Amino acid sequence: xxxxxxxxxxxxxxxxxxxxxxxxxxxxxxxxxxxxxxxxxxxxxxxxxxxxxxxxxxxxxxxxxxxxxxxxxxxxxxxxxxxxxxxxxxxxxxxxxxxxxxxxxxxxxxxxxxxxxxxxxxxxxxxxxxxxxxxxxxxxxxxxxxxxxxxxxxxxxxxxxxxxxxxxxxxxxxxxxxxxxxxxxxxxxxxxxxxxxxxxxxxxxxxxxxxxxxxxxxxxxxxxxxxxxxxxxxxxxxxxxxxxxxxxxxxxxxxxxxxxxxxxxxxxxxxxxxxxxxxxxxxxxxxxxxxxxxxxxxxxxxxxxxxxxxxxxxxxxxxxxxxxxxxxxxxxxxxxxxxxxxxxxxxxxxxxxxxxxxxxxxxxxxxxxxxxxxxxxxxxxxxxxxxxxxxxxxxxxxxxxxxxxxxxxxxxxxxxxxxxxxxxxxxxxxxxxxxxxxxxxxxxxxxxxxxxxxxxxxxxxxxxxxxxx
Amino acid sequence: xxxxxxxxxxxxxxxxxxxxxxxxxxxxxxxxxxxxxxxxxxxxxxxxxxxxxxxxxxxxxxxxxxxxxxxxxxxxxxxxxxxxxxxxxxxxxxxxxxxxxxxxxxxxxxxxxxxxxxxxxxxxxxxxxxxxxxxxxxxxxxxxxxxxxxxxxxxxxxxxxxxxxxxxxxxxxxxxxxxxxxxxxxxxxxxxxxxxxxxxxxxxxxxxxxxxxxxxxxxxxxxxxxxxxxxxxxxxxxxxxxxxxxxxxxxxxxxxxxxxxxxxxxxxxxxxxxxxxxxxxxxxxxxxxxxxxxxxxxxxxxxxxxxxxxxxxxxxxxxxxxxxxxxxxxxxxxxxxxxxxxxxxxxxxxxxxxxxxxxxxxxxxxxxxxxxxxxxxxxxxxxxxxxxxxxxxxxxxxxxxxxxxxxxxxxxxxxxxxxxxxxxxxxxxxxxxxxxxxxxxxxxxxxxxxxxxxxxxxxxxxxxxxxxxxxxxxxxxxxxxxxxxxxxxxxxxxxxxxxxxxxxxxxxxxxxxxxxxxxx
Numbered sequence: 001x002x003x004x005x006x007x008x009x010x011x012x013x014x015x016x017x018x019x020x021x022x023x024x025x026x027x028x029x030x031x032x033x034x035x036x037x038x039x040x041x042x043x044x045x046x047x048x049x050x051x052x053x054x055x056x057x058x059x060x061x062x063x064x065x066x067x068x069x070x071x072x073x074x075x076x077x078x079x080x081x082x083x084x085x086x087x088x089x090x091x092x093x094x095x096x097x098x099x100x101x102x103x104x105x106x107x108x109x110x111x112x113x114x115x116x117x118x119x120x121x122x123x124x125x126x127x128x129x130x131x132x133x134x135x136x137x138x139x140x141x142x143x144x145x146x147x148x149x150x151x152x153x154x155x156x157x158x159x160x161x162x163x164x165x166x167x168x169x170x171x172x173x174x175x176x177x178x179x180x181x182x183x184x185x186x187x188x189x190x191x192x193x194x195x196x197x198x199x200x201x202x203x204x205x206x207x208x209x210x211x212x213x214x215x216x217x218x219x220x221x222x223x224x225x226x227x228x229x230x231x232x233x234x235x236x237x238x239x240x241x242x243x244x245x246x247x248x249x250x251x252x253x254x255x256x257x258x259x260x261x262x263x264x265x266x267x268x269x270x271x272x273x274x275x276x277x278x279x280x281x282x283x284x285x286x287x288x289x290x291x292x293x294x295x296x297x298x299x300x301x302x303x304x305x306x307x308x309x310x311x312x313x314x315x316x317x318x319x320x321x322x323x324x325x326x327x328x329x330x331x332x333x334x335x336x337x338x339x340x341x342x343x344x345x346x347x348x349x350x351x352x353x354x355x356x357x358x359x360x361x362x363x364x365x366x367x368x369x370x371x372x373x374x375x376x377x378x379x380x381x382x383x384x385x386x387x388x389x390x391x392x393x394x395x396x397x398x399x400x401x402x403x404x405x406x407x408x409x410x411x412x413x414x415x416x417x418x419x420x421x422x423x424x425x426x427x428x429x430x431x432x433x434x435x436x437x438x439x440x441x442x443x444x445x446x447x448x449x450x451x452x453x454x455x456x457x458x459x460x461x462x463x464x465x466x467x468x469x
Numbered sequence: 470x471x472x473x474x475x476x477x478x479x480x481x482x483x484x485x486x487x488x489x490x491x492x493x494x495x496x497x498x499x500x501x502x503x504x505x506x507x508x509x510x511x512x513x514x515x516x517x518x519x520x521x522x523x524x525x526x527x528x529x530x531x532x533x534x535x536x537x538x539x540x541x542x543x544x545x546x547x548x549x550x551x552x553x554x555x556x557x558x559x560x561x562x563x564x565x566x567x568x569x570x571x572x573x574x575x576x577x578x579x580x581x582x583x584x585x586x587x588x589x590x591x592x593x594x595x596x597x598x599x600x601x602x603x604x605x606x607x608x609x610x611x612x613x614x615x616x617x618x619x620x621x622x623x624x625x626x627x628x629x630x631x632x633x634x635x636x637x638x639x640x641x642x643x644x645x646x647x648x649x650x651x652x653x654x655x656x657x658x659x660x661x662x663x664x665x666x667x668x669x670x671x672x673x674x675x676x677x678x679x680x681x682x683x684x685x686x687x688x689x690x691x692x693x694x695x696x697x698x699x700x701x702x703x704x705x706x707x708x709x710x711x712x713x714x715x716x717x718x719x720x721x722x723x724x725x726x727x728x729x730x731x732x733x734x735x736x737x738x739x740x741x742x743x744x745x746x747x748x749x750x751x752x753x754x755x756x757x758x759x760x761x762x763x764x765x766x767x768x769x770x771x772x773x774x775x776x777x778x779x780x781x782x783x784x785x786x787x788x789x790x791x792x793x794x795x796x797x798x799x800x801x802x803x804x805x806x807x808x809x810x811x812x813x814x815x816x817x818x819x820x821x822x823x824x825x826x827x828x829x830x831x832x833x834x835x836x837x838x839x840x841x842x843x844x845x846x847x848x849x850x851x852x853x854x855x856x857x858x859x860x861x862x863x864x865x866x867x868x869x870x871x872x873x874x875x876x877x878x879x880x881x882x883x884x885x886x887x888x889x890x891x892x893x894x895x896x897x898x899x900x901x902x903x904x905x906x907x908x909x910x911x912x913x914x915x916x917x918x919x920x921x922x923x924x925x926x927x928x929x930x931x932x933x934x935x936x937x938x939x940x941x942x943x944x945x946x947x948x949x950x951x952x953x954x955x956x957x958x959x960x961x962x963x964x965x966x967x968x969x970x971x972x973x974x975x976x977x978x979x980x981x982x983x984x985x986x987x988x989x
Contacts, residue, residue, distance in 0.1 A: 003635055003712040005585040005609050006688055010649045013578045013608070015599045016590030019486045019892060020613060020652060023918035024588075026953070029649050032578045035571040036591055036599070037482040038508075038530050044594055051598050052624055057605060380570065386580070387573045417598055418573045 043416040043451055046458035050413055053461035055295025063296040063314040064390040064409040066289040067354065071166040072282035073217035077208035079201075081156035083173060084144050089120065090137040094152025094347040095305025096320040097140050100131045104306035106187025106342050109433030110151030111136070113189030117197050118155050124189060124434075142301050143318070146173040147284045147347035149276060150185035150429055150437075151306065158197070159205025163220065163281035165289055172285035174278065176200055176208070179271040182436040185346075186429045207264050210256035211249055218248055220282040224356070225395045227275075228406070233364035234279045235348055235357030236425040236440055241275035242268070280347065283354035290314050290409075297457055298390060299410040302353050302422065302445065306345035306429070311449045313412055315460065321453035323446025328428045330441015331369075342431040344443045349424050355393050355408030358423035358442065359385045363398045363406075381423045382407065388414040388422065412457060415450045471502055471537050474544060475522055478532040482508065483558050484590075486888045488532075491554045498550060500543030501536065506551065509533040512885065575599045579606035588651050589638075590614055593881075596639060597621040604629050604636065611691065612638030613652045615881050619700050622693065626704035635708050641691035642669025642859075642879075642889075643917075645676075652691075653891055655917035656951035660685020662767060663719035663746075665709040667692050670859025670879075671725045671753060671760055673915060673947050674974055678764035680949040681972060682776050687718040694860070697729035697737065707740050714744045722746050723767050727861070728754040759865055759975040781960050781970040853985045856900050856912040858890035862945065862974045866911055869978035872985060873911070876900065891920040894927055901931050906939035911981040913974065916948030916959060923954060925962035936967035941984055944968045945977035 014021035015034035024031050039047055050056065080086050091114045093107060100108065112127040115136065121127035130136065141148045148154055152175075160173040175185075178196055182188040212218070223244050230240035246268055254261040268274045287300045296314035303310055310322040325343035332338070351357035361368070362382035365375045373381075382398065385407035392405030410422055421444050428439040483491075488506050495504035503520055507513035509527035517524055522535040534551065538544045572578040575587050579602065587603035589596050593616025603610035604625060612625075617639035629636045637644050643666075644651040648659055653669060657676055664686060666672035672689050679686065690713065692705040706726070713719045722744070729737060741748045749770060751763030758766075765775045853873025857863035863877040877883075878890040878897050890897050897912065904910050914924050921927075932942045944963050948956040960970045971977035 002715045003609060003633075005635075005646055006712060006716050007647070008585050010586065010647055011582070011584045012649070012651070013575055013582070013584045013587040013603065014590075015575055015578075015587065016592075016614065017484045017486045017888070020588060020590050020919050023650065023652075023654070026918060027649055032582050032584055033571050034575055034578050034599070035573055036595075037573070038592075038595065041528050041530060048594065048597065048618075048621070051601060052621060054624070383570065387577050413598075414574065414576070420573065 037419060039417045040415075040419050040447055040451055043454055046451075046454045047413060047416055049458040049461045050297060050454060053295055053457075056297060056461075059293045059295035059315060060298055060390055060411065063290040063293040063298040063300075066168060066293075067286050067298070067409055068391055068394060069167050070170075070286035070289045072163050072220040072285050073166050074161060074212065074220055074278055074282075075164045075217045076162040076212050077159055077176070077205055078162055079156070079205065080154055080158045080160050080173070080175075083160060083162065084146060084154070086144070086154070086156045088118070088156060089135070090139065090156070092139055092141040092144055092146055092148065092152065092154035093305060094141060094148045094150065094345060095303040096308050096310030096322050097138070097143075098305040098307055099138065100134070102307050104342050104345065105431045105433040106345060106429040106435070107151050107153075107306045109187030109189050109435075110153040110184050111138075112433065113184045113193060113197075114153045114155045116189060117184075117194055118157060140303075141347055142303060142312070144173075145171060145284070145288065147280045147303075147350050148175055148185070149177070149280065149348045150346040150427060151187055152347045153184060157201055159201055159208070161278045161281045163278065163285050164217070165285045166217070168289040170285050170288050172281045172288060174281035174284065176204060177271060177274050177277045179267075180273065180437060186427070186436040187342075187433050188436040189434055203260050204264055204267060207253060207257045207260050208249075211252040214256055215249070215252045220278065221395050223248075224279060224282065225397065228356075228360060228363045228396055229399050231364055231366050233357055233360040233367070233425065235276070235351040236427070237272075237364045237367045238275045238279065239272045241279060242272055245275050245278065276348065279356070280350050283350040283356065286354050287350065292317060295461070297412045299353060299412060302349040302410075302424070303347045304344045304349065306342055309344060309445050309449055311445075311453055313453050313457065316453065316456055319456065321449045321456065323448035323452075326443050326446065328426050328439075328441040328443040330428060330439050332428070332439035333437065336430065336438035340430050340432075340435070340438045342429040344424075344426060345429050346426065348426065352422050352424050353410065355389070355396060355406040358425040359389070359408070360396065360398060360406045361423065361425065362400050365400070384420055385423060387418050388420050412450055412453050416454050419447075421445050421447060421450070471539055472541060472544060473522055474534075474536045474538075475517075475524060476534040477509065477525060477527055478534065479530070481532050481555075482530065483532070483555075486892055487558050489888055489893060491551070491558070494554055495536065495547055495551060498543070498547055500539040501547050502539065503535070503537040504547070505533065505535040507533055512887070575602035576606065579603065579608060584608060586610060586646065588613065590652075593617045593639070597625065600625050600636065601628065604632055604634055607632055607634060609635040610637065611641050611644050611651050612636065612693070613641060614638070615640040615884060619695055619698075622695060623701055623704075626701060630704060630708065635690065635712065636693075636705050637691045638693040640695075640881075641693050643673055643689065644691045645686055645689040647688065650918045653889075653915060653917055653919040655680070655947075655949040656953065657689075657949055658685035658951070659687070659718075661687060661718070661720035661771065662723060663687045663713035663716060663721070664689040664723045664725065665692060665706055665713065666690070666725040667694055667696050667706065667727050668725055668753070668861035670913070670915060670947065671751070671861035671865075673859070673917065674760045674862060675723060675725060675751065675764045675767075677947050677949045678761060678778065678973065679767065680951070681779065682764070682768055682773055684768065684771060684773055687716060688713065694727065697726055697733050699730035699733060703729065703733045703737050706737060710740055710744060710748075714746045719746055721767060721770055722748045723751060723763060724748055725751045725760070725763070726753065728752060728757070753861060753865060755868060759869060760861075761973040761975040778971070778973040778976060779960075780972065780976065781964040851985045851987065852908045853981055854904050854908050854910050856897050856910060858897065859913050859915055859947070862913045862947070865974055866945075866978035866981075869975055870911070870982040870985070872982060891915050894921065894924065898927060898931050901935055904935060904940050908940055909981055909984050910935060910940055910942045911945075911977060912942070913945045913947060914959065914963065916946070916952040916954045916956060918953065920954070925959050925966070929962050929966035932963060932966040932968045942968040943977050943981040943984065944970045945974040946970050946972055947974070948972075
């Protein structure tokens with residue numbers, strides 16, 4: 001055996017006592033200094049056990065390898081009741097499971113809207129009573145290969161983007177984006193909201209389906225990669241991606257439905273976030289490919305229901321690890337202010353889970369003010385996420401970082417070791433049911449979601465070792 | 470009337486050595502009685518509480534600042550100085566702009582850099598994560614940290630085997646890779662000898678003696694004190710031997726080992742027998758040769774004359790008869806060895822030969838301390854007190870002296886939550902101050918990078934005080950002619966303070982035993 005370090009020019013990574021690093025400086029040896037801090041309080045023992053799990057490295061390579069090799073393609077738009085196990089009276093919602101009792105204002109508002117849209121209540125008051133009486137069945141979108149922005153409420157009659165992973169064969173769904181302002185996903189359920197949703201079911205959905213049937217699968221990886229280079233981070237900015245999508249779809253829309261083409265195109269063009277939902281489904285299908293690798297500490301879902309922030313981890317199946325959802329810090333629309341803000345809500349953190357959104361902030365200098373900072377903050381945010389992720393995305397690159405791949409694949413152990421929490425960009429919903437969006441900003445996940453996941457990983461690692469002996 | 474101030478800061482972290490320097494600098498300010506600036510670990514909290522500070526709730530990641538001063542004016546200037554010092558530390562932490570923050574883990578540091586190895590010295594419970602990062606990035610790693618569980622050591626070394634890298638340590642105090650000293654490392658000239666060492670100070674003693682004989686090293690690879698245990702099974706020793714065997718610069722390998730577990734000894738013996746490069750094995754333990762003998766065997770193998778190992782005899786008690794001084798057994802052929810001793814690039818005058826002259830010059834009777842000595846000789850039951858910072862040196866000295874009470878202050882038990890005694894001599898100085906008159910003190914001073922930049926500054930007054938109350942002090946000074954502290958300068962300062970100074974630990978221990986036995 002030969003050791004390369006014995007023959008080459010030494011360059012040393014130092015971590016720990018500065019006096020030892022200074023001794024290298026005195027010898028003019030180039031070195032990289034690690035700015036080490038103790039891990040999150042209370043994680044010492046769990047970290048030691050998880051890091052010693054012999055499966056961990058290989059499992060993480062497998063899991064993040066699947067996440068990176070996923071090839072999401074938009075293959076269709078279909079009604080939820082056709083593709084999801086969603087009988088009448090069942091609604092999906094964002095984030096970890098929650099009941100009416102603990103649901104926040106915007107979640108309740110969206111559920112009320114869902115009851116009205118599906119004709120299960122005559123008015124908001126009756127809808128609220130029925131929901132409070134447990135007459136609707138609620139379940140997490142994530143349990144049904146689905147993600148939903150903000151409240152994320154999905155009803156059987158809604159039309160969904162259908163995204164297929166051409167590499168691993170998985171499928172994921174996300175509803176169609178309604179636009180900004182007073183919309184169901186922000187908890188609004190007024191007549192204009194329901195009217196728009198009905199139009200989306202009657203016109204937009206079928207036209208999109210016919211269009212995609214004609215065009216065939218649309219490669220979302222390359223579309224996202226291009227959008228990143230055009231200044232989107234694919235969570236709070238989707239302007240480039242939406243424009244690219246329209247360019248792809250427009251001729252097909254005209255061919256498929258000359259009569260509705262103008263209103264459909266006007267609707268899509270009027271909403272810079274139209275692509276967000278397709279992007280979320282792409283992220284969901286990619287992270288789902290990384291699920292269920294025993295021993296892996298990779299985060300495969302981060303999601304909020306307006307009350308709890310929850311994560312799921314590849315090596316821990318479908319278990320949720322939650323902490324209280326924080327209130328985002330950001331800019332507010334009109335006269336709204338922080339007092340009007342609901343705690344963090346939505347499955348759109350699937351973008352950060354897949355290496356976009358806050359993790360790709362350095363790609364989107366145009367919106368750094370919107371999320372409270374300057375360009376160097378955006379660069380720092382992305383750079384710091386390399387500290388807690390397992391890989392760099394081969395296709396999603398950031399021009400401003402010399403085309404470095406975005407940081408992908410949050411590792412629970414790295415979060416605990418560095419104390420750095422995922423940077424999440426988000427919209428801010430009003431806390432009162434029916435208000436709608438009040439702003440947008442940045443939010444920090446609760447550390448406890450990660451430390452409790454680490455504790456569960458430690459328990460599993462211990463069992464694994466015991467059974468191996 | 471003194472004033473106490475206790476403050477807690479969150480969100481900052483500095484290593485214990487850096488903070489110790491801050492504490493020392495503050496305590497040195499006029500009017501400051503006590504300054505404790507430390508991370509609020511249990512140990513540091515205990516220290517502050519024992520000093521009488523009233524502490525609020527803290528977490529181990531908080532920075533604790535406790536000051537006791539003569540009044541508010543002093544406090545103000547102490548505060549300003551504290552700010553200045555902490556800012557200095559933070560400056561190294563945050564770098565230029567927010568976008569260019571330094572990496573937070575070895576894993577991140579290894580991405581996109583051309584590093585060839587990692588040096589890990591975080592507290593023991595956290596060393597595994599950083600070391601595993603290095604191994605998995607395909608880098609060899611030196612783990613300076615101690616208090617690392619043995620099962621983690623085994624995992625690291627197995628993984629290193631799979632990935633063709635070397636894990637040096639845990640508790641690896643020294644290494645020299647291609648001329649670069651890591652950890653506590655002496656400045657050694659390049660040369661033909663490769664060292665594989667389960668003991669840091671053992672390796673330092675041998676390589677420093679080689680240096681004094683004009684012989685340099687190719688690499689010094691530490692493997693950690695437990696590598697030859699049955700649990701670890703010599704995983705790193707075997708890799709290190711193989712790597713040195715394949716290294717074109719290495720013509721002779723010295724294997725410095727504590728007595729291995731019997732089954733491990735067989736494995737190592739077999740591995741050694743398969744190497745092309747000749748191997749000198751220094752086994753430390755009862756009935757085995759000492760480190761000085763190992764260095765001498767290596768010199769003999771290389772055909773290099775063995776010099777007289779430099780020493781600086783005490784003026785207190787009366788100077789020993791030169792012929793009885795073990796270190797000077799070669800004094801008769803001193804002229805013959807001076808050629809081998811010709812330390813070509815020894816910069817500072819006087820070089821080691823000068824040291825021998827010093828010996829001769831001070832060998833005159835009637836030196837000032839002689840009267841002190843007359844108190845102690847003849848008093849029966851003199852005891853020997855070994856106050857060591859190097860574990861292997863401590864063990865070797867105890868075996869050779871065959872008597873006395875020895876403490877290795879570099880042991881895990883004394884380094885938990887505080888810097889190594891080679892950096893912070895406080896515990897050893899306390900121990901030295903407690904030695905009762907009539908006892909003989911034997912202690913080591915290790916020079917080189919990473920160690921105290923001027924150990925004699927704090928040690929010399931303590932030695933003078935000890936000698937003054939009738940405690941003879943014998944020092945083994947482990948250093949090379951190129952060490953930044955200056956071997957001769959340190960030797961002379963310690964000698965002037967009243968110590969007898971040797972460069973060979975075996976000679977120092979033998980001499981100390983003779984003093985105890987009153988044969989000197």
